Structures are given as C-alpha cells and as structure tokens.
Amino acid sequence: MKYKLIAIDMDGTLLNSKNEISKKNKEAIKKVTDKGVKVVLSTGRIFPSALHYAKSLEIETPIISCNGAYVAEHGKLNIIYEKPISVEASKEVINLAEKKGIYYHFYDDTTFFARRFSETVNNYYKLNEKIDEKERIDIRIIDNPIEIIDSEKPLVYKFVFVEDDREKLLEFRKEAAKIDGIEVASSWWNNVEIMNKGVSKGRALIELCNVLNIDRSEVVAIGDNENDIPMLKIAGLSIAMGNGEEEVKKIANVVTKTNDESGVGEAIEKFVL
Incomplete structure (x- = not known):
C-alpha cells in the first residue's frame, strides 16, 4: 500500500x-x-x-x-x-466544574482562558518565549468564566478539566456526559476533555x-x-x-x-x- x-x-x-x-x-x-x-x-x-x-x-x-x-x-x-461548543453547553460545563471544585481551562483558536495559574499555564508561557510574537498564545487568567462567555462570546473549541483524584474526576465525567451537545474524551490519566458533539x-x-x-x-x-x-x-x-x-x-x-x-x-x- x-x-x-x-x-x-x-x-x-x-x-x-x-x-x-x-x-x-x-x-x-x-x-x-x-x-x-x-x-x-x-x-x-x-x-x-x-x-x-x-x-x-x-x-x-x-x-x-x-x-x-x-x-x-x-x-x-x-x-x-x-465546530465550537455552544454557549449554552459551555455554561453548563462551567457550572458543573465550579460546583465540583475542579480546575479547568478552555480555548478558542488563539486565546487560552484559565481559571487560575497552573502547570499547564506555565508551560504555555514558556512556549510563548519560543514563538514569534505575532503567533503567540493569548493567555488569560479569568475570575468569571460565565461573564467572559456572555460578553465576549469566544468560539470555545475545547475544555480541559484536570484532577489528580481519579474518583472525583470519574464522577465529574459521568455527570458531564449527561449534558446535551457535548463530546467527552481524555488524553491523560488525570484529565477530561469536552468538545462539541461529534467532534x-x-x-x-x-x-x-x-x-x-x-x-x-x-x-x-x-x-x-x-x-x-x-x-x-x-x-x-x-x-x-x-x-x-x-x-x-x-x-x-x-x-x-x-x-x-x-x-x-x-x-x-x-x-x-
């Protein structure tokens, strides 16, 4: 072949x-x-x-x-x-994560929105040092994600939730899977990733x-x-x-x-x- x-x-x-x-x-x-x-x-x-x-x-x-x-x-x-996630689904996902006390970040094509500073955020800051200025990732630590979704209406392509407590993470994944219009996956033992349905x-x-x-x-x-x-x-x-x-x-x-x-x-x- x-x-x-x-x-x-x-x-x-x-x-x-x-x-x-x-x-x-x-x-x-x-x-x-x-x-x-x-x-x-x-x-x-x-x-x-x-x-x-x-x-x-x-x-x-x-x-x-x-x-x-x-x-x-x-x-x-x-x-x-x-295929970005809908505003409604994004809000439901955010509310669930806040309720469960799980760290998360999400992004559009160029902006990385993080709930707080984390190892991943730090890694992207380091990566930005190697990238041409015009192509760097816009990293933002935000206090009110729902407000960002409502006012700026970013095209959110993906959420990532990170939690080392496996039982807590699996419970979150189980509940998140019930939300309409989303696809749930994982790329590492301690994360859950959410995209639009079918992605x-x-x-x-x-x-x-x-x-x-x-x-x-x-x-x-x-x-x-x-x-x-x-x-x-x-x-x-x-x-x-x-x-x-x-x-x-x-x-x-x-x-x-x-x-x-x-x-x-x-x-x-x-x-x-």
Missing part, C-alpha cells in the same frame, strides 16, 4: 517526555515528506502550539487542533473545519481527507491515548505507541516503540519509507 498521509498525535507520541521532537523522528518525517507524503499534526492542543511544532518540522500541511474541533492551514488563511480527531481527519482527495485506506494514524482512538479507527494503518494506553493498543493494527524511543520515526521507517 502506498500511503499518502500520516496523522500524528503530539503529546505522548511525536513528543518525548521532555516535550521535544527527537532527531530520529525529525529525520524520518523529513524523508517521508520529501517523497510527497503529507504529515499532519493531530493534537488536542491549541492551534498556535501545534503550529510552532509544525514549523520546526518544516511541514506546511493543515493542522488538526483542539481534538479535531479546529482544522486550519498555516496562517489560518483557510479554516478547513471548525473527534477521526471526524476531522475524514474532513481533511475529503479536502485533499485522499482515501482513508491511504492514511496512517499514530497515537497513544483515548482521544486518538477515533482517528486510529478510520485510518488504513493504525499504529499505537509502546507507551500508549492498553485500549489504544488493542484497536491498533501494530504497536511501535515508546515516545522516548522515537516510536514515530521507527514506525515511519518500517511501514511508510
């Missing part, structure tokens, strides 16, 4: 434990793009964060961000697909393939966590990371090495080059 597109998750997949792209991964991606294969970053992150890494790889294909809620070309000159990396990948006129059988998808499963299921070849969740490994066609062992580069060399 001659594959034409590789969709790659970022955290836990392309990036190692230091949030870096290994030399082997970079070299494999360079080789495969030189052969005409499109490499697409598919991430839960906010768009500018994904764009930063795409530029470091010197790839210019569209980016799937916000777990598939926002797909755009570099410079956002062409938004291929977007997933798989749906976004289908939309992108339609635009690029690429058949799903010609697609390779590589991921490690629950939110990657929809794109793995629609790909011609699905590859799970060695460090991935067991549920991901079970549905994947093959399992590669871990993200700290350049599993992406290993998979590209073995199955695409």
Whole structure:
C-alpha cells in the first residue's frame, strides 16, 4: 500500500517526555515528506502550539487542533473545519466544574482562558518565549468564566478539566456526559476533555481527507491515548505507541516503540519509507 498521509498525535507520541521532537523522528518525517507524503499534526492542543511544532518540522500541511474541533492551514488563511461548543453547553460545563471544585481551562483558536495559574499555564508561557510574537498564545487568567462567555462570546473549541483524584474526576465525567451537545474524551490519566458533539480527531481527519482527495485506506494514524482512538479507527494503518494506553493498543493494527524511543520515526521507517 502506498500511503499518502500520516496523522500524528503530539503529546505522548511525536513528543518525548521532555516535550521535544527527537532527531530520529525529525529525520524520518523529513524523508517521508520529501517523497510527497503529507504529515499532519493531530493534537488536542491549541492551534498556535501545534503550529510552532509544525514549523520546526518544516511541514506546511493543515493542522488538526483542539481534538479535531479546529482544522486550519498555516496562517489560518483557510479554516478547513471548525465546530465550537455552544454557549449554552459551555455554561453548563462551567457550572458543573465550579460546583465540583475542579480546575479547568478552555480555548478558542488563539486565546487560552484559565481559571487560575497552573502547570499547564506555565508551560504555555514558556512556549510563548519560543514563538514569534505575532503567533503567540493569548493567555488569560479569568475570575468569571460565565461573564467572559456572555460578553465576549469566544468560539470555545475545547475544555480541559484536570484532577489528580481519579474518583472525583470519574464522577465529574459521568455527570458531564449527561449534558446535551457535548463530546467527552481524555488524553491523560488525570484529565477530561469536552468538545462539541461529534467532534473527534477521526471526524476531522475524514474532513481533511475529503479536502485533499485522499482515501482513508491511504492514511496512517499514530497515537497513544483515548482521544486518538477515533482517528486510529478510520485510518488504513493504525499504529499505537509502546507507551500508549492498553485500549489504544488493542484497536491498533501494530504497536511501535515508546515516545522516548522515537516510536514515530521507527514506525515511519518500517511501514511508510
């Protein structure tokens, strides 16, 4: 099979434990793009964060961000697909999180709204230092999220809720799932992610393939966590990371090495080059 597109998750997949792209991964991606294969970053992150890494790889294909809620070309000159959460659903989600006392943040295409300062916020501040000023993430610590939703009406693509108490987090997820008009997923053991109903990396990948006129059988998808499963299921070849969740490994066609062992580069060399 001659594959034409590789969709790659970022955290836990392309990036190692230091949030870096290994030399082997970079070299494999360079080789495969030189052969005409499109490499697409598919991430839960906010768009500018994904764009930063795409530029470091010197790839210019569209980016799937916000777990598939926002797909755009570099410079956002062409938004291929977007599906924000409704105002009503956003308010319900916020009220539930406030009631349960769970930390959360949410974002549109460029602005990161955080309920308070956190490790994630700090990481984005550090990332901003590496990004061109005009493409930096607008980070805002807010006291009244509902007021922001009502007055500014941001196009919210994704909420992330973080809680180390697993029982508390699972209870929150169970209740959140009852809210109309939302999709619930997770990308890490201590988080819950909420998007508009029907949003997933798989749906976004289908939309992108339609635009690029690429058949799903010609697609390779590589991921490690629950939110990657929809794109793995629609790909011609699905590859799970060695460090991935067991549920991901079970549905994947093959399992590669871990993200700290350049599993992406290993998979590209073995199955695409």
